[in-house]
Every structure is written in structure tokens, then in C-alpha cells.
Amino acid sequence: MSDQLNIADFLSPLNLAELSDDEGYKDGQMGRVIAVYEDEFPDLGRAHIVLVGIGEQRGAGIIGPESGAANAVRREFFKSFYWHTDVGIADIGNIKPGASYTDSYAALRLIVSELTDLGKLVVILGGSHDLTIGQYQAYAGKRRLIDACNVDAMIDLNVDSPFPHENFLMDMLTGEPNYIRHYNHIGFQSYFVHPRMLETMDKLRFDCYRVGHVKENIEEMEPVIRNSDLFSFDISAIASSYAPSNKVTPNGFNGEEACILMRYAGMSPSVSSIGIYGYQPQDDIHGQTAKQVSHMLWYLIDGQSRGTREAALTDRDMFTEYHTAFAEVDTTFLQSRRTGRWWMQMPDQKFIACSYKDYLLASSNEIPERWLRAQERN
DSSP: OHHHHHHHTTEEOOOHHHHSOTTOOOTTBHHHHSEEOSSSOOOOTTOSEEEEEEOOOGGGTOOSSOOOHHHHHHHHHTTSBOOOTTSOEEEEEEEOOOSSHHHHHHHHHHHHHHHHHTTOEEEEEOSOGGGHHHHHHHHHTTTOOEEEEEEOSSOOOOTTOSSGGGTHHHHHHHOSSOOEEEEEEEEEOGGGSOHHHHHHHHHTTOEEEEHHHHHHTGGGHHHHHHTOSEEEEEGGGBOTTTOTTOOSOSOSBOHHHHHHHHHHHHHOSSOOEEEEEOOOGGGOSTTHHHHHHHHHHHHHHHHHHHHTTOOOTTOGGGEEEEEEEETTEEEEEEEETTTOOEEEEOTTSOEEEEOHHHHHHHHTTOOOHHHHHHHHHO
16 A cells, blocks of 8 residues: 555545546446446556556656646547456556656656556557657566567657657667667658668667568567557557547557557567557547547457466467477477467577467468567567
8 A cells, every 4th residue: 555655655646527528337347347446546446457647748848737648549449348357457546746747757666667567468558759768667667678679650769859758768778777678660651761760779679560561470579568568659650540639640550550559569478568658639530549549548458368278388288289399490380279479499499479470470480570570689
């Protein structure tokens, strides 16, 4: 309870009456079943997922009132129906803005750190994308090496920009000491990215996936996300026809693809914090972006429900084993009998997440690129 009281000092409670329609919530809707910080801080004991809002956007050069994005999403999400009764959900309100945006980072860091220590999946409704720094600092403060995954139309390494939301990856990926073991970037759009930037990322053994490649083989992103600890999603990755708040580009993922990526994050046994950033309610049309994000949250819960059904890799009765060899390397592939997901064994005997495509390549005596990249990083 002392941790919860400490967290509450940094939070503003919600007013459900302001977030709901006049008639309130119907039986079975999220607003009826989520444990919400309204009058008292909720008991998080039964919660698997904890939502928290943060409206900080000064890192994007926006001076003035904090973003109302989190509450705009809640208005839609709380109206959706609760299907996955095996997944407990809590909402602890909004983080109070700090005197500076770095103070807001610090508050986010504290809350994500405390909640992940309690074994919760923390879902952050931002705010500008540079808040990913506060999310990352929750792990760095524990000196914990992590895999990070970022979904964004751009690669935010613009050192010439004065705004952190356009260059925060520089600090995150190159700052010392550094706790990024591996970084994956999903959905970049080539016309926004200098070719030499991709060369640099490749030299660092980081993996970047172009939006067209992902759309053609979206199932290949499941093992990428499954291996991650931190997951960050910028609304700019979604085509503006599906997320009108996105004024960066008309292209990108459609609404269903964004939901699939979020489901993969929910299924992951490793992902412990998820940030959804860059939504500007004042730029939205008919609340469509808020609806899109609320649907992504619903699919996240669906993924969490599916993921909890997965057996431990040590329980081999729950997996089908395939032994194969490629390039004179003997290896083992495992396929879950519960979820159909795949793993492959590395030379150090550890298993990493993979796909059916990797198994087919290995069976054809070809080295799967995922295996090769993982081996290069060892």
C-alpha cells in the first residue's frame, strides 16, 4: 500500500461522470468493470493491465495546456464491452505535469518502475512521443538490459531539431550507460528517412522494418514484438484516413493492422510497458482517432488473454518439436500446441521467438535472417 500511496502523489484522479454519457455505462462495458482511481486509489491486486495517462507535450514544442488525449481515448474505451474476464484492468488516472518536461519524464519513470516491479503491464496514454524516454528510464534506473520496439513513421534521430520528440532516440540508443540490448523499429516510411540513417542502424545491429514490408508480412512482426520489453507506438504510423489526428502522412498502417500489432504486444510474455503517443484530440475528426486507439487497447487485452494460455517452454508436452539442420548447424524448432507460435534454438541452447517462415527456410537448408541477426548480436 505504501507504494500505491507514493504513486498517487503524482496522479490526478478521474471523474467518470465527465467521461461518460448522461446515462452512464451499461452492464458489461469497460467503464463498469475497470478499477478506476476516482475517490480512492484502486486495489491493483487483481489487475493485470494498468492504464495511466500523461498529457506532457512540451517536448514537441507545444506550450500551453497539457494534452487531453488520455481522457479522449477513455471516453471511447470505457464504452467498449469487456469480453476477457480473465484479464483484470485498472486505471490510475493522469500523471500531474512537472515544472519541466524532464520532471514529467521522472514522474513517468517512477510510476512505470513501481508498477512493473509489481508485475503489471503498464499502458501509457500520452502525450508526445519523447515520453518514451521516461518509459525507458524505468528500466535504465534498475540497470536492466532490455529489448525495445518502436512503431513510428519516422526514426526520431534528427539531431538538428531542438525538439526532443524528433531526436529522443539519440539519447535512448547512444546515451551512456546504455541499457538497450536490441532495438526494433516497425513501420518507418522511406521518404522520411535518410538512407545513411538506416546504414547506421544496421551497423548497430538494430532492425528496422519498412511499412510496406510489414504490411505484406505482418505476422513476421509477432516474434519481433514477443522478444521486446518496452513497446512504443506513435500515432503517425497509422494512415490519416484511419487516424485523422495524424497530420504527418496520409500513408501507413490501416486500423486493423494497428490493432494486430497491439495484440502481438499483449501476447508477449516480455512486454511490460506500452506507450501510445502523439494523439492530438484537437486535430481529430468525429473522435475517429480516439476510437482507433480504444480499439487498439481492446486488442491489447485480447492478446493478453491469449498470451496467458501459453505454456512454459520447459513443458515440452505442450509443444511440437522439429529437428533440422542448415549450414551445418543442428537446431530445434518448437511450435506451441496452444497458440501456434514458434521458437528456434540458438547455438548457446537458448530459444528465441521466431515464425513459421523461419522454420521453412531452415528446412530448405537456408539460414533464417532472424537467426543470423541474433547470432551477430551475441
